[in-house]
Amino acid sequence: MGVRPIRAGIVVTGTEVLTGRVTDRNGPWLAERLRELGVDVGRTVVVGDRREDLATALRFQLADHDLVITSGGLGPTADDLTAEVVAQVQGRAMALDRDLADRIEEIVAGYAARRSWTTPPEILRQGSEKQAMVPDGAVVLTPIGTAPGLVVPAADGGAAVVVLPGPPSELQPMWAEAIASAPVRAVLDRASELRQAEIRIWGPPEAELAAALRVHEDAHGPLDEAGLEVTTCVRDGELEIVSRFAPEAAGAYGDLHASLSATFGEQIYADDGRSLDDVVAEVLLERGETVATAESCTAGLVAARLADRPGSSAYLLGGFVTYANEAKTAEVGVSTGLLEAHGAVSREVAEAMARGARERLGTTYGISTTGVAGPGGGTADKPVGLVHIAVAVTDGSVAHRELFVAGDRAAVRRRTVVAALHLLRATMAR
Amino acid sequence: MGVRPIRAGIVVTGTEVLTGRVTDRNGPWLAERLRELGVDVGRTVVVGDRREDLATALRFQLADHDLVITSGGLGPTADDLTAEVVAQVQGRAMALDRDLADRIEEIVAGYAARRSWTTPPEILRQGSEKQAMVPDGAVVLTPIGTAPGLVVPAADGGAAVVVLPGPPSELQPMWAEAIASAPVRAVLDRASELRQAEIRIWGPPEAELAAALRVHEDAHGPLDEAGLEVTTCVRDGELEIVSRFAPEAAGAYGDLHASLSATFGEQIYADDGRSLDDVVAEVLLERGETVATAESCTAGLVAARLADRPGSSAYLLGGFVTYANEAKTAEVGVSTGLLEAHGAVSREVAEAMARGARERLGTTYGISTTGVAGPGGGTADKPVGLVHIAVAVTDGSVAHRELFVAGDRAAVRRRTVVAALHLLRATMAR
Numbered sequence: 001m002g003v004r005p006i007r008a009g010i011v012v013t014g015t016e017v018l019t020g021r022v023t024d025r026n027g028p029w030l031a032e033r034l035r036e037l038g039v040d041v042g043r044t045v046v047v048g049d050r051r052e053d054l055a056t057a058l059r060f061q062l063a064d065h066d067l068v069i070t071s072g073g074l075g076p077t078a079d080d081l082t083a084e085v086v087a088q089v090q091g092r093a094m095a096l097d098r099d100l101a102d103r104i105e106e107i108v109a110g111y112a113a114r115r116s117w118t119t120p121p122e123i124l125r126q127g128s129e130k131q132a133m134v135p136d137g138a139v140v141l142t143p144i145g146t147a148p149g150l151v152v153p154a155a156d157g158g159a160a161v162v163v164l165p166g167p168p169s170e171l172q173p174m175w176a177e178a179i180a181s182a183p184v185r186a187v188l189d190r191a192s193e194l195r196q197a198e199i200r201i202w203g204p205p206e207a208e209l210a211a212a213l214r215v216h217e218d219a220h221g222p223l224d225e226a227g228l229e230v231t232t233c234v235r236d237g238e239l240e241i242v243s244r245f246a247p248e249a250a251g252a253y254g255d256l257h258a259s260l261s262a263t264f265g266e267q268i269y270a271d272d273g274r275s276l277d278d279v280v281a282e283v284l285l286e287r288g289e290t291v292a293t294a295e296s297c298t299a300g301l302v303a304a305r306l307a308d309r310p311g312s313s314a315y316l317l318g319g320f321v322t323y324a325n326e327a328k329t330a331e332v333g334v335s336t337g338l339l340e341a342h343g344a345v346s347r348e349v350a351e352a353m354a355r356g357a358r359e360r361l362g363t364t365y366g367i368s369t370t371g372v373a374g375p376g377g378g379t380a381d382k383p384v385g386l387v388h389i390a391v392a393v394t395d396g397s398v399a400h401r402e403l404f405v406a407g408d409r410a411a412v413r414r415r416t417v418v419a420a421l422h423l424l425r426a427t428m429a430r
Numbered sequence: 431m432g433v434r435p436i437r438a439g440i441v442v443t444g445t446e447v448l449t450g451r452v453t454d455r456n457g458p459w460l461a462e463r464l465r466e467l468g469v470d471v472g473r474t475v476v477v478g479d480r481r482e483d484l485a486t487a488l489r490f491q492l493a494d495h496d497l498v499i500t501s502g503g504l505g506p507t508a509d510d511l512t513a514e515v516v517a518q519v520q521g522r523a524m525a526l527d528r529d530l531a532d533r534i535e536e537i538v539a540g541y542a543a544r545r546s547w548t549t550p551p552e553i554l555r556q557g558s559e560k561q562a563m564v565p566d567g568a569v570v571l572t573p574i575g576t577a578p579g580l581v582v583p584a585a586d587g588g589a590a591v592v593v594l595p596g597p598p599s600e601l602q603p604m605w606a607e608a609i610a611s612a613p614v615r616a617v618l619d620r621a622s623e624l625r626q627a628e629i630r631i632w633g634p635p636e637a638e639l640a641a642a643l644r645v646h647e648d649a650h651g652p653l654d655e656a657g658l659e660v661t662t663c664v665r666d667g668e669l670e671i672v673s674r675f676a677p678e679a680a681g682a683y684g685d686l687h688a689s690l691s692a693t694f695g696e697q698i699y700a701d702d703g704r705s706l707d708d709v710v711a712e713v714l715l716e717r718g719e720t721v722a723t724a725e726s727c728t729a730g731l732v733a734a735r736l737a738d739r740p741g742s743s744a745y746l747l748g749g750f751v752t753y754a755n756e757a758k759t760a761e762v763g764v765s766t767g768l769l770e771a772h773g774a775v776s777r778e779v780a781e782a783m784a785r786g787a788r789e790r791l792g793t794t795y796g797i798s799t800t801g802v803a804g805p806g807g808g809t810a811d812k813p814v815g816l817v818h819i820a821v822a823v824t825d826g827s828v829a830h831r832e833l834f835v836a837g838d839r840a841a842v843r844r845r846t847v848v849a850a851l852h853l854l855r856a857t858m859a860r
């Protein structure tokens with residue numbers, strides 16, 4: 001596609017991220033923000049809190065990128081090394097910024113007072129002074145928590161490094177100031193528009209999508225030659241096709257969209273960037289409809305997901321976690337006779353749960369889940385992975401699905417949540 | 431310290447991981463398994479589905495590691511490139527393994543039958559044949575789903591690459607066969623024991639931990655010189671200190687443990703690898719006690735977390751998602767008078783919710799959460815981040831905490847879940 005796109009590399013620091021004690025949310029967030037600015041991100045390096053590994057990762061990313069962003073390692077403890085190692089890699093000396101240290105100390109004193117910490121001020125001051133060491137020639141980004149961010153140009157004229165704190169609640173608000181800084185501005189000014197479009201499908205297997213893409217390429221030629229970078233992913237049963245392209249390739253994307261629409265029709269539930277959650281929330285808000293849940297195997301995950309977004313109290317009134325059979329009876333009125341006759345994991349009980357939840361809270365819809373999440377509890381008749389879901393509606397009707405989910409306990413529960421929300425979506429669309 | 435430890439590098443592939451549409455669970459899982467085998471992992475590279483970026487990432491990891499593990503990119507679609515690029519980087523030609531293709535085709539046919547797919551067999555066969563292309567000299571790992579894994583030795587005698595599928599439910603069961611393969615065995619035989627110990631603390635700020643570590647180093651000398659690699663992390667208010675060390679440094683770890691115990695005492699809630707969830711579940715199981723929840727701002731997350739582990743039905747009977755005020759009244763009997771007098775986010779309502787949940791289901795404990803998760807809904811009196819949690823007990827007593835949580839909506843909810851479980855833990859320990 002003509003000119004080389006502007007590329008950025010991300011370095012996520014922290015042994016806790018490398019080993020999974022903390023899930024990285026910064027790499028993906030930064031990759032999306034950079035993409036929106038027309039900057040391409042090809043890789044992220046996650047590195048532990050070791051001086052040498054961090055230096056190697058920075059040099060690797062600096063070698064073939066126009067900009068490098070780091071997250072984490074700016075705290076007060078000695079294993080927080082990022083500022084120091086970035087300074088060294090960029091050929092910059094560090095010095096204490098006295099004003100910055102005073103500002104950080106003031107912030108920490110505020111925290112300490114609100115939370116009644118008994119830590120001696122001298123101890124807190126040492127931490128603040130560590131966090132106020134700034135590489136020569138760097139731009140300081142205003143702290144959101146206690147850690148300032150940095151933009152560190154290379155002494156030798158190479159790519160600049162943007163150093164951001166690890167907590168997403170500090171990193172995200174700092175982003176605007178980072179991209180407004182002169183060294184970052186200079187890079188972004190060279191970027192050109194990079195569009196992204198997503199097609200989301202619920203129903204068919206991945207193999208069918210692979211086939212549809214092959215058929216399209218047979219007719220229209222290879223996607224990459226047409227200027228489309230297409231990636232597909234399967235996530236809890238949902239298929240997602242993401243295309244990235246320069247404005248010139250918009251026509252080729254239109255052709256791809258037409259091919260997939262012809263093949264998958266109504267199985268495409270969004271092609272405008274909206275997620276399943278967006279689609280469900282929009283319909284509920286638009287119609288002023290409400291939801292209640294009754295969950296067994298998912299034990300609150302459906303309700304919690306419905307409450308993920310701000311303003312969800314407009315449609316989520318409440319729910320029931322009916323984990324034990326007694327709870328199914330006490331909370332949503334499933335009769336012991338029905339439980340004995342069909343078992344807790346059955347169409348009949350799923351439907352009774354959905355009806356019960358709806359009636360107890362007087363909502364438009366009642367959503368239920370009951371299944372064998374495993375690893376124990378499976379039988380020949382009702383194996384691990386068998387799930388029943390139902391959606392009850394005010395007119396007395398109940399939609400039902402039976403699922404067989406492959407995977408571990410967590411996978412069964414996640415996939416059940418997604419299937420339940422799709423059943424709600426499909427029921428609303430009737 | 432002496433001999434250089436065996437090091438492995440991880441490459442996680444997939445644009446969907448790079449951009450956060452799918453959260454990587456493989457990098458952390460592999461890092462922990464390798465650590466248990468005495469293999470050190472210093473960095474993970476996350477790379478999109480592009481031939482060149484993947485090749486660069488593989489070469490970077492191969493350059494200074496004894497073993498490289500990849501996850502993902504083994505599916506039937508054309509953007510699944512891993513096997514092909516690994517073969518190229520390792521200097522190996524690819525050929526169709528006819529037997530393997532037949533085996534995969536049979537697996538796919540089984541899926542298709544169980545799920546009533548209408549995909550033509552020819553289409554499915556093309557996908558199977560793509561997945562059965564094997565680099566010359568590679569060990570094939572038995573498919574768990576449809577994708578086989580591979581162990582690909584380098585033609586030039588360099589480090590081998592272990593190629594594993596992306597879905598954790600396929601990757602994890604394949605691990606045993608991967609490490610039993612001759613090329614991996616040869617590397618692991620050179621590894622020596624690498625211990626890991628975790629100290630988990632609830633209560634004090636990170637600055638206090640930083641200070642305690644400094645005081646310890648003043649008395650005992652630098653941790654790294656004593657052979658301890660110590661990393662600290664703060665996660666939803668919990669402090670975690672992870673130490674890695676060779677057996678020779680066990681004494682130095684004992685000194686560190688003693689220092690932290692002297693400083694933090696009962697604020698240390700686990701020092702034997704157990705998580706908060708482990709501690710709570712063990713006490714409940716041991717005593718045969720039960721729990722019910724009543725959740726407002728967390729909307730099911732506390733119940734769902736209590737149900738995370740197999741066998742949780744022994745202690746989690748059920749719960750209530752009391753999102754709207756009407757639900758607080760209808761589900762757990764919070765009086766409208768109380769709601770009007772104190773507001774939904776108040777000590778009084780949190781206590782009434784906890785009592786109501788416990789009484790409705792006749793459990794030992796009732797746990798409640800109510801708070802302003804934001805971003806809207808805050809007032810001068812009750813700002814975003816204000817949360818009340820409570821735990822009711824059979825003797826009629828109720829423990830209560832008021833929290834002020836910094837961060838966004840998701841952070842407030844996550845932190846509330848952790849605080850609620852700690853309040854349960856502390857209440858049980860009384």
